[in-house]
Amino acid sequence: MQFYAQYDRVLTAEERSFVDKARHFCAGAFSSEAHDAYMRGEPFPSDWYRRWAQEGMLGLQARREDGGHAASFLCKIRVAQEMARHSFAAAFCMNHHQGSLTRLSQTGSARQKEELLPGMLSGDILATIAMTEPGGGSDVAALTTTATPAEGGWRLNGTKAWLTNGLMVNALIVLARVEGADRGDNMASFLVRLDGASSVTRREIMVPGARSFRFAEISFEDHFVPTWALFVPPGEAFKTAMGGINAARVHVAAMCVATLEAAFAEAVAYCDRRHAFGKPLLGHQGLRWELAEVATRLEAANALVFRAAECVERGEPIVTLAAQCKTFAVDTALWGVDQCIRAMGAVGTSGAHRLSMLQAEVRMAAYGDGTNQMLLDRIGRGLAKDYPVASGFDHQ
Numbered sequence: 265m266q267f268y269a270q271y272d273r274v275l276t277a278e279e280r281s282f283v284d285k286a287r288h289f290c291a292g293a294f295s296s297e298a299h300d301a302y303m304r305g306e307p308f309p310s311d312w313y314r315r316w317a318q319e320g321m322l323g324l325q326a327r328r329e330d331g332g333h334a335a336s337f338l339c340k341i342r343v344a345q346e347m348a349r350h351s352f353a354a355a356f357c358m359n360h361h362q363g364s365l366t367r368l369s370q371t372g373s374a375r376q377k378e379e380l381l382p383g384m385l386s387g388d389i390l391a392t393i394a395m396t397e398p399g400g401g402s403d404v405a406a407l408t409t410t411a412t413p414a415e416g417g418w419r420l421n422g423t424k425a426w427l428t429n430g431l432m433v434n435a436l437i438v439l440a441r442v443e444g445a446d447r448g449d450n451m452a453s454f455l456v457r458l459d460g461a462s463s464v465t466r467r468e469i470m471v472p473g474a475r476s477f478r479f480a481e482i483s484f485e486d487h488f489v490p491t492w493a494l495f496v497p498p499g500e501a502f503k504t505a506m507g508g509i510n511a512a513r514v515h516v517a518a519m520c521v522a523t524l525e526a527a528f529a530e531a532v533a534y535c536d537r538r539h540a541f542g543k544p545l546l547g548h549q550g551l552r553w554e555l556a557e558v559a560t561r562l563e564a565a566n567a568l569v570f571r572a573a574e575c576v577e578r579g580e581p582i583v584t585l586a587a588q589c590k591t592f593a594v595d596t597a598l599w600g601v602d603q604c605i606r607a608m609g610a611v612g613t614s615g616a617h618r619l620s621m622l623q624a625e626v627r628m629a630a631y632g633d634g635t636n637q638m639l640l641d642r643i644g645r646g647l648a649k650d651y652p653v654a655s656g657f658d659h660q
């Protein structure tokens with residue numbers, strides 16, 4: 265598709281085949297089942313994780329020797345975009361698991377991989393990252409979950425909140441403070457199996473319209489974590505967790521752009537078909553200009569995402585660009601999907617179209633991986649460094 269051509273041009277032939285596979289996988293039953301579930305107020309069927317795994321897609325970025333495809337970042341976001349065109353929530357959730365799997369493949373020990381990797385590749389073990397707590401999310405450094413040394417491992421106590429797929433995950437990467445470690449902030453991360461343990465309790469966080477995220481709060485009461493499960497040692501885990509945040513922001517932004525592109529295409533097709541006052545809706549200048557505005561901002565968001573994604577691919581530092589990319593893509597998607605719904609008249613809000621689902625799901629992009637306020641603050645702090653006066657210009 266022309267809209268995504270700049271990405272697809274730089275992918276390898278194998279990577280382009282993953283994008284094609286994702287496009288075919290997501291059109292049809294996947295798309296309609298996700299929408300049907302939304303209309304019933306239910307999450308999209310979990311069986312799709314296994315089917316996606318059978319296509320080999322959960323290990324997209326895992327190392328080849330671990331059974332993955334070692335795909336590039338650009339390939340990963342293009343595959344996610346194909347899914348986000350049908351359901352932002354499904355794309356976000358599948359990619360959340362895939363991200364944990366990739367981290368395990370790239371940095372896990374042999375024992376950790378032996379315990380978790382086969383199950384994670386097949387979709388039998390679903391994992392997510394557990395940082396946020398009921399007491400706060402933006403201020404990760406204030407977390408209070410503790411890991412106390414015990415014979416053969418640690419005992420975990422505390423509560424994590426807003427966990428993606430929290431209702432059904434059976435493994436977590438938990439960020440916790442190790443008691444008595446005395447190394448920097450003492451934060452370590454652990455690969456934690458849940459497996460119906462009585463020391464673990466879950467509670468659904470109900471978000472109407474966004475149940476496909478399966479949000480939950482998970483609490484630990486003296487939950488045992490064996491020695492082999494230490495993923496990142498005390499004093500290094502916070503830095504490691506933050507290290508991946510810029511790529512995650514670009515990734516979320518890429519999915520927002522794809523969700524808006526899909527909503528926009530649906531709205532344009534409808535406004536071309538539907539007549540009022542003797543001509544198609546698109547024939548009326550007032551409405552046409554509104555949609556033209558959406559198209560323009562959509563293209564700008566797409567260009568920003570591509571620029572940031574290329575920087576991630578090259579390993580360049582992109583703190584400011586990633587923050588700009590996410591805040592602009594999220595706001596453009598929220599505003600743009602709403603404009604599309606309005607352009608279609610009342611029918612745009614109804615279950616006859618997918619736009620109300622896309623709107624309810626993409627709205628959730630505004631919080632994870634940095635809220636707008638946090639992102640703008642990040643951009644603001646770098647202004648003088650990022651936008652210096654060019655040498656040779658006189659200024660006071």
Ligand SMILES: Cc1cc2nc3c(=O)[nH]c(=O)nc-3n(C[C@H](O)[C@H](O)[C@H](O)COP(=O)(O)OP(=O)(O)OC[C@H]3O[C@@H](n4cnc5c(N)ncnc54)[C@H](O)[C@@H]3O)c2cc1C
Nearest residue numbers: 393394395396400401402426427428628631632633635637
């Ligand atoms: C779709 C989705 C998926 C998620 N998945 C996960 C997951 O899998 N694992 C996980 O651990 N967490 C997850 N989260 C939680 C997410 O990381 C938090 O929602 C996010 O960090 C914000 O934290 P909070 O919601 O507690 O808001 P708070 O931190 O309480 O902030 C509340 C408000 O105050 C503003 N604010 C806070 N600090 C400042 C400041 N310094 N300056 C200006 N304004 C400020 C914020 O911008 C926000 O508007 C997910 C959230 C969503 C929506």
